[in-house]
Amino acid sequence: MKNSEFIRSRWFEDIPVGEFHVFGSHSFTEKEIIEFGKKYSPETFHTSPEAAFDSEYRGLVAAELHLAAIWMKLMVDYMERFATGVQDGRRNGAGVSVRDMQWFKPVRPGHTITFTYEICEKLDRRVRDKWGIIRSRNEGFNQNNERVFSFEIDILAELAPTVKPAAER
Amino acid sequence: MDEWQNLEVGQEFETGTLTLSKRDILEFAAEFDPQPYHLEAEAAEASIFGGLCASGWQVCALMTRLVSDTFKDQGIAIQGIQTIPNMQWKIPVFAEDILCATVAIADCNRDSQLLVCDIRVRNQHQKIALTLSMTLRIAAPQSAPQSAVRSTDL
Numbered sequence: 001m002k003n004s005e006f007i008r009s010r011w012f013e014d015i016p017v018g019e020f021h022v023f024g025s026h027s028f029t030e031k032e033i034i035e036f037g038k039k040y041s042p043e044t045f046h047t048s049p050e051a052a053f054d055s056e057y058r059g060l061v062a063a064e065l066h067l068a069a070i071w072m073k074l075m076v077d078y079m080e081r082f083a084t085g086v087q088d089g090r091r092n093g094a095g096v097s098v099r100d101m102q103w104f105k106p107v108r109p110g111h112t113i114t115f116t117y118e119i120c121e122k123l124d125r126r127v128r129d130k131w132g133i134i135r136s137r138n139e140g141f142n143q144n145n146e147r148v149f150s151f152e153i154d155i156l157a158e159l160a161p162t163v164k165p166a167a168e169r
Numbered sequence: 170m171d172e173w174q175n176l177e178v179g180q181e182f183e184t185g186t187l188t189l190s191k192r193d194i195l196e197f198a199a200e201f202d203p204q205p206y207h208l209e210a211e212a213a214e215a216s217i218f219g220g221l222c223a224s225g226w227q228v229c230a231l232m233t234r235l236v237s238d239t240f241k242d243q244g245i246a247i248q249g250i251q252t253i254p255n256m257q258w259k260i261p262v263f264a265e266d267i268l269c270a271t272v273a274i275a276d277c278n279r280d281s282q283l284l285v286c287d288i289r290v291r292n293q294h295q296k297i298a299l300t301l302s303m304t305l306r307i308a309a310p311q312s313a314p315q316s317a318v319r320s321t322d323l
Contacts, residue, residue: 072202
């Protein structure tokens with residue numbers, strides 16, 4: 001408990017490059033794949049198991065952005081439990097940009113994807129003198145330990161308040 | 170569905186529009202991105218965004234919908250997204266914002282059936298909310314199913 005409170009209140013300066021976590025898993029159901037597909041990616045291989053059988057995938061597969069949305073869902077849950085403060089609502093910042101987002105293999109109903117992240121860099125850039133930028137590498141692996149998804153994302157993290165020099169005569 | 174063979178580098182398409190309701194924002198956020206600035210007006214006003222706004226992933230997913238519908242209208246069948254080499258969220262998307270996108274053809278490789286697009290999503294004030302580059306896989310002409318991709322997959 002103490003530990004999680006400590007981590008939750010981390011500032012930009014406190015987040016170590018190299019930190020690595022396996023932060024969550026999700027099993028995709030046919031129902032949710034179809035729901036997401038109908039809203040955002042209405043190709044038949046995302047929306048109809050029957051029609052998908054005649055596609056190059058030979059069956060229903062999750063939309064690419066569905067993987068990203070599930071990554072976000074698991075990341076928010078993880079942050080609430082362990083990381084920079086979703087709960088205090090201040091220090092957790094917004095996503096700025098994404099690089100090298102790739103999908104390697106289809107995700108099908110019943111597949112379970114496990115996500116990892118590693119803090120790979122803290123950028124020199126500052127935003128409004130209040131935020132630093134944390135770059136993390138994120139990957140998703142299926143139940144056979146095959147990589148299906150990866151990307152890097154830059155996220156704002158609040159800078160520690162500057163301590164003013166105490167003695168001014 | 171081999172209309173994409175006629176695409177030219179530099180060609181641009183305007184997508185249709187999508188209006189994002191507050192309910193859309195809250196529903197997506199509750200399921201995928203339950204952070205205060207996507208769920209509660211008060212917390213959102215105090216945040217860096219200055220108001221209740223859509224998850225960046227919802228904006229991105231809506232972008233894929235706009236692109237998908239546009240290419241479908243052109244007779245081009247998308248088989249999947251290969252990569253998004255880079256993407257930037259520029260400004261927040263708020264409730265009742267109207268989004269549309271410009272899709273510019275940056276490269277068109279007929280041998281590998283890959284189509285690279287530069288995409289700008291903007292709101293009703295013509296402000297750019299999202300920019301990205303995206304590589305799409307396109308269906309082979311007619312005989313598509315036989316070109317067995319990833320046959321080892323379950």
